[in-house]
Amino acid sequence: MTMPQYNEAGVAEGLPQKARYAPGVRIFHWIVAVLVLAVWPLGMVISFIAEDHKTVFYVLHESFGFLVLWIMLARLALKLLRGTPDRELMPVWQERIADTVHGLLYAALIAMPIFGFLATNAFGFPLKLFGVLPIWSPVGKNDDLAVIFMTVHQTLGWTILVLFLLHIAGVLHHHVIRRDTTLYRMT
């Protein structure tokens, strides 16, 4: 196990670089976390918003959601290039669960914006990023396809919630119960 040193504020310091993710991977992780924590509830509340104010919710949800796609792709490329740092010793079954949850989170957070984007286009509302930058639409208006894409988007929404809760459970298990350095790998 890699033991960190703690500064006066009780924050772990001096964790060897090889025990932490590459800086870019760590930055992208926290940007995606903030974006998803904003985009997910925005998507959930849109149907409850009064018509006069709906557009701004759509623009913010769709634009920030679209950014998640590109950041996730960049993050995945960087992770593949820079590799995964050595991790704490743990039972093989726990490693398998962690790898599965991480893999599914990557897949879901890439598929989610793609299906949202396709649905919006198929409903006949091509995306204009933050209301200014038109994004090329790969599908034309098609109501049947729109319903299919949106059903996948909604199903992925609940899947991401479950994966997120499992992810947080894993973080708490390492940080509060085992008190190991796992969380510091991503900070």
Ligand code: HEM
């Ligand atoms: C990681 C990125 C995204 C997340 C986490 C996300 C999440 C969600 C969630 C949780 C919902 C509510 C689903 C439900 O009603 O059960 C939703 C709805 C929706 N999303 Fe996304 N979304 C993302 C990206 C996108 C993108 C990129 C677009 C389009 C460019 C988009 C378009 C929509 C639309 C049109 C709705 C339906 C809103 C309504 O009319 O009720 N989403 N999204």
